[in-house]
Amino acid sequence: MSRATRRIVVAHLTDRGMNPAEIAAELGVSGDTVRRDLREMPPPAPAPEPAPAAPVAAGLLLPESTQLRQDLSVLTAAFRAQPEDAARFAVHQAAEGVRHHWQARAEARAQASA
Known part of the structure; x- marks a missing residue:
């Protein structure tokens, strides 16, 4: 040998x-x-570095579901918009509601401490 x-x-x-x-x-x-x-013996070879992950396209990615598809269809029809525009509008409206809630809570705390 x-x-x-x-x-x-x-x-x-x-x-x-x-x-x-x-x-x-x-x-x-x-x-x-x-x-x-x-x-x-030579030292073991270092493990190969993993290939960098492919960049994700800019934007919002959501897992598809039947309910999400139906809701998006309703919004798209109601606003006569593209699905992306309808989704953008819905997210904006939801965020606006949360902002108003937070602002109201902050104002209530400020009044309570005054």
Whole structure:
């Protein structure tokens, strides 16, 4: 067996949990040979870096559902708009309601502390 092949086998048997004495007995070489093979092994290659993820298109991505599709159809028909415009309008309206709620709470706290 060539030295290169033996080093591959030594590395494999080490990975499987065998100690140098067991490997030496298995391969019919001395323990010193196995220990030298282990010492002289090149360090493991670093794991390859994962490929960068593809950029996500700008915009809002939502999981499709039957209810969402129906709601978007209603808004699109009601406003005679493109689905994107109807969705934008709905999000704006919902956010506006939340803003008003927060503003009212802040004003109530300010009055209570005055």
